[in-house]
Amino acid sequence: MSKSKEIRLLNDRLDYYTMEAEDDQFDAEEVIRLLKRLDELEPLPEPDMSAEESLEALWIKKRM
Numbered sequence: 014m015s016k017s018k019e020i021r022l023l024n025d026r027l028d029y030y031t032m033e034a035e036d037d038q039f040d041a042e043e044v045i046r047l048l049k050r051l052d053e054l055e056p057l058p059e060p061d062m063s064a065e066e067s068l069e070a071l072w073i074k075k076r077m
Contacts, residue, residue, distance in 0.1 A: 016054055023051050 014022075030044050062070070 020051065020054055023047050023054075027051075 027044065027047050030039060030047075060067075
């Protein structure tokens with residue numbers, strides 16, 4: 014299976030759990046597994062600054 018097809022299937026499965034599954038059908042462990050696999054296939058880039066730095070920059074902008 015190609016990487017892009019696997020990513021699409023994982024996203025479809027996550028969409029099911031977040032938008033369609035009833036409470037008794039929701040499987041938190043499966044969602045965690047899906048998210049971990051997606052992160053392996055398509056890792057998010059590291060942020061340019063920490064959350065604290067981002068918040069400080071926001072407050073500085075608001076004061077201007």
